[in-house]
Amino acid sequence: MRAFGYDIDQLVIAHVLLAVVPVLVGLLVALPLGWWAHRSRPARRVLVPLSGALYTVPSLALIVFIPVVLGTPILSPVNVGITLTVYTVALLVRSVAEALDAVPDTITTAAIAVGYRSAGLLFGVQLPLAVPVLTAGLRVASVSAFSLVTVGALVGIPSLGTLMTDGFQQDYTAMVVTGIVGSVVLAFLFDALWLALGRSLTPWTRARTGV
């Protein structure tokens, strides 16, 4: 589909990839870090404030700073990808640590008592039970990634944000609105996807209680 002289499909695909890949990579990075923060008090004292501080760095600053540090081309989508990954990690380290903290002691005690080793305990018991809290964190990270992707358009990385920046320059309101509505709709769609995924992984949370 073309509009305003752009291939909209391609912008949508670019937008989605640019938002979703960093969120998933960020989650994978945040899991071991959050687990470490859950296990070790000193690690937590460093990791949690550090990730909080990272989140306060302005996105544009990161996007232009990353090529300087990593030597990536200034127009590479990787810069945006890494920026969003950093934000996701910053958001999720704490979520993961808190999700693991929230698993009741009686359950971890029982798991150790029946003979789980630490890996089995983590993947078989703690993580599954952490899914509701993790899903909540992931949804925040995802919504924020979908909106931050548009910032990349300022430095020429294509996404639906391109419609906003270019539309703004051309004083073309319909184009700007299309960009905004499109990115909001995508953010909602993926939010709904994470929600559905989280729910499908946690059927027990909807079991009627009582007998």
Added chain:
Amino acid sequence: MIEFRDVGKRFADGTVGLESLTLTARAGEITVLVGPSGCGKTTSLRTVNRMVEITSGSVHLDGRDVAAADPAELRRGIGYVIQQAGLFPHRRVIDNVATVPVLQGLSRREARARAAEVLERVGLEAFAQRWPAQLSGGQQQRVGVARALAGDAPVLLMDEPFSAVDPVVRVELQDELLRLQADLGKTILFVTHDIDEAIRLGDRVAVMRVGGRLAQFAPPDELLAAPVDDFVAGFVGRDRGYRRLGFVPATALRLVDLPTRADANGSSGVPEEWTVLLDGAERPAAWLGPDGARHDLGSLYVTDDHDAASDGAGTLRGALDAALSSPAGRGVAVDGQGRYRGGVEADDVLALLDRGRETERSVARPGDTRR
């Protein structure tokens, strides 16, 4: 068999959990650790499956020092039941029970089959597909027991498993444990702070003081009859004479004949003495007093009370309760189906108790007839 040899545990913060515990839990028996909160019961239990690493002495399981075992492997061979059941909320009942067989290396299908067997044994097969949150506290506790049994471990560690449920359900769970134990003959180390529970369940009871020091280790009747010191005496309770009644089978108790009358004819004349009115199925319905009025029966003495001796006698406590709670001054005895058997005189109960005291050591424990 579980042996504690001079076991000491000093925690990292310097707290002494156990000073020097020496105790043997015999194979096939229920050994109960009882004592005030913080005395080291949980710590003792956890030294067996190495959830607590001891700092002196040694713990032996069937002759082998547990320190030599791989902890996770060791735990897979020991059933463990905790207070809030500790079920995995994200697994259905059947998969909770299948946990240990899976960890032991069975395929999921084999493990489920094993779990289904165990659930059937504890009468929970109807709950197999439920989530733990859909069960009552008592049911969760039973699933916890089933999970501990599913690994086919010869040894069970139970840490206040029934403390969180209401007293009625607790007694049911205790009965069920005794029933299972009669079939399975596991070596059970059972922790409780409830002396009644200890006495009900234990083949031998270890009364502990703070620091895991043994105050007395003896079969329940001995504990009740001859507490070694004031601590144990205080712990087993001032009313231990009465408690002990609940414990002595009333095999030798003589039943007396009471005047009876069919309830249907109850109103035909005022009786000379207290008369039991029987319904169509020979079950006592009420007392008919010499005043011509109906009176409550009081508590009944069930002669083949299920938790008493197997030879058809209830306990002296049940008999005394019946005699003392009856308006007629004599209790009414019924069989397991509630049919009238005869009457109980309080004096007979007390006489038996006196005789029991004289032959203290020779009194057979009802527990000994359980298996």
